Amino acid sequence: GAGVSQSPSNKVTEKGKDVELRCDPISGHTALYWYRQSLGQGLEFLIYFQGNSAPDKSGLPSDRFSAERTGGSVSTLTIQRTQQEDSAVYLCASSLRGQGDSPLHFGNGTRLTVT
Amino acid sequence: GDSVTQMEGPVTLSEEACLTINCTYTATGYPSLFWYVQYPGEGLQLLLKATKADDKGSNKGFEATYRKETTSFHLEKGSVQVSDSAVYFCALRDSNYQLIWGAGTKLIIKP
Numbered sequence: 072g073a074g075v076s077q078s079p080s081n082k083v084t085e086k087g088k089d090v091e092l093r094c095d096p097i098s099g100h101t102a103l104y105w106y107r108q109s110l111g112q113g114l115e116f117l118i119y120f121q122g123n124s125a126p127d128k129s130g131l132p133s134d135r136f137s138a139e140r141t142g143g144s145v146s147t148l149t150i151q152r153t154q155q156e157d158s159a160v161y162l163c164a165s166s167l168r169g170q171g172d173s174p175l176h177f178g179n180g181t182r183l184t185v186t
Numbered sequence: 187g188d189s190v191t192q193m194e195g196p197v198t199l200s201e202e203a204c205l206t207i208n209c210t211y212t213a214t215g216y217p218s219l220f221w222y223v224q225y226p227g228e229g230l231q232l233l234l235k236a237t238k239a240d241d242k243g244s245n246k247g248f249e250a251t252y253r254k255e256t257t258s259f260h261l262e263k264g265s266v267q268v269s270d271s272a273v274y275f276c277a278l279r280d281s282n283y284q285l286i287w288g289a290g291t292k293l294i295i296k297p
Contacts, residue, residue: 112290113287114275173235175285177222
C-alpha cells in the first residue's frame, strides 16, 4: 500500500518568505508526527497529532512555525518569515497508534533551503 | 527522564565484517525498543523492534536483543554489505506517544 507521502521533496526559498510543507499519512493511521533533521544531526521533534485531540506543539521552535491536520488526515507545516537556520530536512511520520510498539512510518522528507 | 545513548560514528568496516552498534537506554517503565535505518537521501525505515525483555528483533540479517538487566539493545550483523551503509537510529517508546531517539550512528562499509 501507499506509504507516507511528503511534498515538495525539495524547496528553495528566500529569507523572509513563507513556506508550506505537506504530509499525506498512511490511511487509517491516527498518529502523525513532524520532525526536523539538520545536516548530519539527529531528529528534533516538532509536533504530534493524535486523532481529534489537541496537538502537542511543545517542539515547535518559535511562533513562526505552525501546523494543522485537516480531517484527521493530511497535515501541513507552515513556516512564516523563513530564516536561514530553518534550512533542514522536515520529516513526517504516521503511526497506527501513538503508543506501545506501533512503529512510525516516515516519508522521504522535504529538504528546505533558505537563501 | 528517558534517554537513549548510541555509540558515536562514523563506524567504518570492510565488507563481510561483523557489526555491533551499541545502544543503551534509561527508562522509568517498560519501553518498546526500535532500530531505524536511514539510507542516503531517504526517510527513516523501521529495521526491527522488540517489546519486552529477552525479545529478539530481526530483519535483513540484523538482530537486536532487549536486555533489561543491562538496559541495552545492541544492533548486530554477522556479515555486512556495502548496501548496509546508512545511518542507524536506536529509539524507545515508554508510556506515551513520544519516541526518544538516539543521535544516530553512521555506518560506512568499504568494498
